[in-house]
Amino acid sequence: MxxxxxxxxxxxxxxxxxxxxxxxxxxxxxxxxxxxxxxxxxxxxxxxxxxxxxxxxxxxxxxxxxxxxxxxxxxxxxxxxxxxxxxxxxxxxSDSRKMTEQQYTLLLEELLEESQVCFQKSGLASHVSGTGYTKDYSLLQWSYIESSIYQLRNIFRHIAHQPLRSLKREELLMRREKVTHATPRSVSWVERYGQSYGATPNKLPSHIQSTKANESFDLYENRLLLKNILDLEELLNVYKTVKDDEIQKKAADYLNWIAHWKNVEFLHGITAHKGTVAITQVFRKHPHYRLWYQWFHALYQYNSLSFDLGQKLALKDTFLLYEMWCYLQIIKVLREYRLLNDTTSLFTKKDGFYFLNLAENKESTLLLANGGELTYQKTIQINTSPYYSFTHRMIPDIVLEFRDILYIFDPKYRVAANLPMALGEMHKYRDGVLSRITDQQVVKEVYILTPVENEGSDKKDFYREDFQNRYGMGAFCLKSGESNSIFKKKIAEILEVN
CATH class of the missing domain: 2.60.40 (Immunoglobulin-like)
Structure with a gap:
């Protein structure tokens, strides 16, 4: 500095x-x-x-x-x-109001994991392959790259500062004045072959075979590192072609980094690794090479599925990923309670591949075994049925319907100090959504889902069970990597699961 x-x-x-x-x-x-x-x-x-x-x-x-x-x-x-x-x-x-980087990574992993389980449960005759990414873009993969590539750049700086190297010894025939030190091998060579180069009892030969040690960076770990760089360059070139100016710009910036990395001195003369990849002791224990290997291992996790989010990277913000994750977490709870008969509607097919059919303002509904429904991004307006809004168009993020009663969940990725205001906005669902048949209000309970803990005396009541039972609204802390048992209990209570 x-x-x-x-x-x-x-x-x-x-x-x-x-x-x-x-x-x-x-x-x-x-x-x-x-x-x-x-x-x-x-x-x-x-x-x-x-x-x-x-x-x-x-x-x-x-x-x-x-x-x-x-x-x-x-x-x-x-x-x-x-x-x-x-x-x-x-x-x-990282913004202190947001989830940690570890929680974010877990969110992506859990999103993929539940998607895989639902796809297997759907029974679709698939053309899904695990042979790498396709030309279809992956929102999860781009989100991972965008959120952690600065970490990768920092790792590369440390590696470039002190890359792995080895000493390779080579036997060379050198003029005697250039030989800096004699070794037993050199003395043995003079005794055996010295006469051929003019050696006499009182004179050394004109040339002597000596051992020269050269420093080399041509190691397996560095060759794999170069392969990873080239693979990432190829992947970023794909994202550079998407019809999104912001993604194109960021991909171009990251490609400039890649161009610089490829020209770093220790990679000169090294050929990229080909063939199978092995985890060596260096990748297990070296402080920087280990982190490098882990970063690309995670990248390939998001790259190994040929079905993914179908909105072609139209969404770039973490809060939208959090919404989708919350929806799939509810699906996971329903699956554990054996309330899911068919998950086919979660997926759409295009060009022979299946994509998770979740997108902003695009309704996706699952029918439950007990007659209920779970809907993502449900549209409610003046002309919809069986429920309508007499004020303006509403699109609640997650709607659980059971016995003609609606329960609305609104994921809020960054709510912090605005939790009371965010919860106040939920009144529009309670008061403004009516039944087309009876003209009566149909929303019984509304809840905020957030990764924020119930901290602060002015907000802790929203998380309490007695507050929620009294007012039919409140907040649940829903975080990746945790059991979220309190929220599961609430879903079981709504659906009358014993």
Whole structure:
């Protein structure tokens, strides 16, 4: 990290401690806005990630606000004072309101796992293969790349700084003045072949065979690393062709990283690995090579299925993945209670392959064995039946219907301090959805699903069972990697499962 020079000082305002602190010491979180100022009489320009930051002039210098990227990882700031350039690289941490990176990874894995189980249960005659990715894009795979490629870049930096190497010894015939030290093998060679090169009792031969040790990076682990880089490059070129400007731009940026990685010195002269992949002790124990192997192992998990989300990467935000995960978690509970007869409607077929048929504003319904229904993104408006809305179009995320009564679940990935307001919005479902036949309200209970724990005295009541039973609304903490037993109990209660 380069320190500021010329007495110029960039300050960031810490809203937690309510103090101004140097840029080098500031704690950044993703998707947040920060105030900054700098005192200088010089001509000044300010960049974040090579993009100019807007600013206004003050009596003592310049000030403005900056918004950190919606992704954790390294961020670079560049300041130009007249002709002097200062570059600072710091880290942008994951939003504390979000789930952790481990929870996010588990969310993706559990989403795939339940999809596989439902597909097997569907009994569809499939053309599903496990031979790698197809030309159809994978939302799960792109989400994994987008969320963790900064981690991969950091791992590669550590590897490039101290790559694995070995000493390869080679026997060479050298002019005697270039031989720096004698070895027993050299002495034995002179005694045996020295006369052929002019050796006499008082004179050494003109050439001597000596052992030369050369440092080499041509190891299995480095060859596999290069193969992984080339595979990732090929994959990013696929994503670069999708009809989404943001994904195209990010894929192009990541490809620039790949181009730089391929030109790193220790990879020169190395041929990419071909054939089967083995897990060596290096991949098991080396602190950086192990993380590299694990990253690509996870990538291929999202790459091994030829059915996936059918919306062709139209969705890029984590909160939408969380919604789909919550829906499949409810399906998992229903499956465990043996209430699922047929999961065929979860999938759609195109070009000989099956895709998980979940997309924003696209209704998907499962019929339950006890006569109930579970619907993802159910559309309710003035002309729908058997339920309608007399105000405006409504699309609740998850609707569980049983005995002509609706229970609505609304996943909120980042709700934190807005939980009371988010729950207040649920009244529109309670009051605005009516039966087409009776004109009576049909929504009995509404709940927020969130990965946020029940912290804070002003919010903990929403998670309590007595509060939920009294008011027919509240919140459940639903997180990946956990049993979520309280929520399962609620589903069993609604569906009258013993």
């Amino acid at each position: 380069v320190q500021l020079n010329s007495g110029d000082k960039m300050l960031i305002f810490d809203e937690v401690q309510m103090v101004w602190e140097p840029l080098q010491e500031a704690y950044f979180e993703e998707a947040r806005i920060y105030r900054w100022k700098v005192e200088t009489n010089s001509a000044f320009r300010f960049f974040m990630q090579q993009v100019p930051v807007a600013m206004t002039s003050t009596n003592s210098g310049w000030e403005g606000v900056l918004e950190t990227p919606f992704e954790s990882g390294f961020i670079q700031f560049k300041m130009l004072f007249d002709n002097h350039e200062t570059v600072i690289e710091t880290y942008c941490y």
